[in-house]
Amino acid sequence: MNKINKMNKISKKYGLWFGVAALAGCTSVADMVGYDTAALNEGAERNYTQVVQKARSQNALDVSSPTAQRVHRVFSRLVPYANRANRTGIPFNWQMNVIRSNELNAWAMPGGKMAVYTGMVERLQLTDDEIAAVIGHEMTHALLEHSKKAIGGQVLTGLGGSILAGAVGLDGNLVGVGTDLLATKPFSRHQESEADAGGVRLMAQAGYNPQAAISVWEKMNRAQGGSQVAVLSTHPANNTRIEAIRRMLPEVMPVYHQNKR
Incomplete structure (x- = not known):
């Protein structure tokens, strides 16, 4: 098995951190069953260390x-x-690590443990501004605790399984999580829209051109062959995201001009 295939397996296993959120708005439920912010961040840190060690062992x-x-x-x-x-x-x-893989991928675990795959940068030929759009988006998922909110939602549904407990080292009896849900469901449309907006604001504050968030999705469109299907009715279609970002430009462009280097 080549290195890319091995890393694809890693991304599928740990992709739950950025692909877990099918249900949102249940932070208090997650807190009630022990998934407080500190505990979740600590579990993510342990898991992240394993991911990095695995990547290192595979060069x-x-x-x-x-x-x-x-x-x-x-x-x-x-x-x-x-x-x-x-x-x-x-x-x-x-923390940030860069993983040598052809995948178009980037993610953030709870507590700010992040990875960007080289395929995302190199296949899409991203500029620094576009890299900032990708990283800012993933940072916002972590800052808004979207994974934590998803856990609360899954407690309410009573789904079976203990995949998440195994990943973060928490008691598997506390919460059940469906394997299929973790493997297939992305963040909700609302959460993706929040991450887009928060990421654009972060990049503007850091002096990166927010218009690059538009060009990232235009490049993703081309890479996906122009598909505009909203995945599983939860991911906003790329053109929808582009229009939402355009509507933000009057707010964020002055911030960018004030901070650009």
Whole structure:
């Protein structure tokens, strides 16, 4: 099995962190069963360490390429603004790793543990501004605790399984999570829209051009062959996202012009 296939397996296993949110708005339920912010962040940190170690063992951890250097540079500029936007009550220990894989992928675990796949940058030929759009989007998912809210929703549905408990080291009897749901359901439309908006604001504050968030989705359109299907009726179609970002430009462009370097 080649390195990319191995990393694809990693991404499917740990993709629950950015693909888990089919149901939202249940943070208090998640708290009630023990999924408080601190515990979830600690579990994610342990899991993230395993992901990084696995990538390193397969020589898939990119620490020195020009792509990796660009990702880390953009990430470092965004972190101070992400910290200011943190309303969880728990400081995040932001970390970024770049994974050598052909996948168009990037994700953030609870507590700010992140990865960008080289395929996202290199296949789409992303500019630094576009990298900032991707990272800002994923940061916002973590800042708004979308994974935590999804856990609360799954408690309410009573779905069976313990995949999440195994991943974050929590008691599997506390909550059931359906394997199929974790494997297939993306964040809700509302959560994706929140992440788009928050990411655009973060990149503008850090001095990256918010218009690049539009060009990222235009490139994704081309990479997907122009498909505009809203996946499982939860993901906004790319053109819908582009129009929503355009409507934000009068708000965020002055912020960008004030902070651009």
